Amino acid sequence: MFFYQPIQLKNGQKCILRNAEASDAVRHHAYFVQTHKETDFLLTYPDECTLDIISLERQLKETKCSGTDVEICAFVDGKLVGSAGNSLIRNCDKMRHRVEFGISILKGYWGLGIGDALTKSCIECAKNAGFLQLELEVVSENENAIRLYKKHGFVEYGRNPRGFLSRDGHWQELVLMRLELDVSAK
Template sequence: MLIDQKELQIKELSYTIRCARREDAQALSDLRLQLDGETENFDREQGEALIDRAGFEQLIQQDSESSKNLCLVAVVGDRIVGFSRCEGSPLKRLAHKVTFGVGVSKEFWGYGIGKALLQESIDWADANGIRKIALEVLETNEKAIQLYKKMGFLVEGILKNDKCLADGRFYHTIIMGRWQE
């Protein structure tokens, strides 16, 4: 699915939110690898479950052809600094919902890029009859949890001792959802 491009400015940083394009595939692969090394908020350690350029090309094509998927990028100048993805299901019993994920380069945290990607995804979902957006967030990612709550997401459950981080301790994953009446 495609959306209109949006130009934003926060704290003197100008950036664009737009749909991912085929030519973004290598930059997305590189950014995903970078993000996995910048934070433990993702399921992967750096280098695990790598999606290469060809994999991202396929994903972008699939998302642009599906009415239940949306892949967005945040661009500063000509550099992709963040992305988000909503993925739906072809199953009828799950056709009303999508799963949301987001990542922003640590260098650009604090500029509202994650919030802008989330807002565009919510607007897209609401405009396209998608009733539920679901996501998972690590319990230590307090800023993300606060943002999700402000944006209408509720805690639906907790996966206890779900992830083992670099410190050797186990942490909970919080399951959140936003329901559109």
Template sequence: MNIDQKGFEVKGLSYIIRSADPADAAKLSQLRLQIDGETENMDRVQGEGVIDTSGFEQLIARDTEDNRNLFLVAEAEGEIVAFSRCEGNHLTRFSHKVEFGICAAREYWGFGIGKHLLEQSLAWADANGITKIILYVLETNEKAVQLYKRFGFEIEGVITKDRILSDGNYYNTIVMGRFKL
């Protein structure tokens, strides 16, 4: 599904949030690979689970056509610097919910981009009868956990010893959800 483009100005940075377009596929493939190497908050280490240009083209096309999915990008200074996805399910018992995921280039942290991607996703969900949004976040990503809490997400569970990070230690994943009738 698509949304209307919206512009923002934060700390001197102008950027827009808009629906992903198939023409974004190559940039998204490169950005995802870059972000995987910038933070351990993602599920992958750099080079794992790569989605190439063709894969992103297919994903964007599917998400654009499916009213249960939403693929957004944040564009600043002529470049895609972040993206988010809501992925729904057409099984009747799960049709009320979507799973949310987000990633942003480290250079653009602190400009409210994640917050605005989340706001746009929540507005879309609310307008389309989606009553539950779930997400998974690494326990050490405290800023993200606090952001989600500010938007009504609650901790629903913890997956213990879910990830091994570069320090060789195990870390928990927090399952968060927002339910709104």
């Protein structure tokens, strides 16, 4: 699925949203490690990046060629500062209508509108791919993300109080949210 869109950030900087390319693998790996160091709201720790550069190149290439999945990166002055994507939850008849959404942004770029633009772009891609429901899980303490998702029409449908077990032994509650794409939404 092809995606390209230039946007202007709240601080006036230009940002390019485009598909992740195989050639982005090295910087995508470094970006993954950095974003996962900057917040405890993401699924994994920085040392849990399991893909080597060759495998990441292959995955990014396959995602770009996919009719269902998408990985959109945000670049400011050529620097990868944000990434979001959709992935088919399961390829079977009863679940083929559902796609999972995930997003991360470098902390220095929070609050500039990148999350809003990436979310909107992934919603558009999910609709264009024919999905009927976009889903996500978010740490309940991540109030800014929850506000963003609600702005785009996501609704909470449940909570998992033992969603993440941190290495230090504390639980992080996950809020389960979904957006019905086959009804009028923002």
